[in-house]
Amino acid sequence: METFLDLIGALLLVAGTLFLLFGGLGMVRMPDIYNRIQAGTKATTLGTLLILAGTAFLYPDWSLKLLLIGLFLLFTNPLSSQVLARAAHRIGMPMTSKSGIDRLGEDRPGHHLPRGGSGRPGACDSRGPGRPAGGAHPV
């Protein structure tokens, strides 16, 4: 027996897994670790929330547990990605040369990140004038 709510739920499931697919694709394709953190956390969080909503449309009895899982993911996923990005910056993971600005490195002198070689050379010439020209200080 297929109702209209079931159809909405199945379409939400397909949309959520499409977001998961794009997140995985970004995690494969992105050039450095910070971009991978962005792609791998934001897109998969939205995809998982859409899948939880679709499951709530398919089975309305499970709505409370699904809401609990959704709230938990919504609180913990940005936190874990932020802690990972801070750890990556502190141990000096290199940025790609397509990224021009490193504000956290400006705030903490001596912690400028080395530039990786995966981008075009000269792509980071649009820096602000107050930024030190160095950048190869491995921690």
Added chain:
Amino acid sequence: MVDALIGLAAILAGISFLLVLWRFIKGPSAVDRVISFDGLTIVSITGILFAAIAEQRGIYLDVALVYALLSFLGVIVVARFLERGF
């Protein structure tokens, strides 16, 4: 129609699992592997949801909740270890 859409969604989730697993295997540094572990856990939670839909048993959602909690704690602990330990 609804069953076909759910099957398509499960196949897409499997493909994204394989993509993130590729980054987990290839990842040049430890932080790459930790973030792909996080992504693998999120895709696995959706896999548990698909299992709950297929079996029509709501008890699997508790497994998904505990799995999300454990993966969050694991990622935080490994990130703190990377920050201090190197």
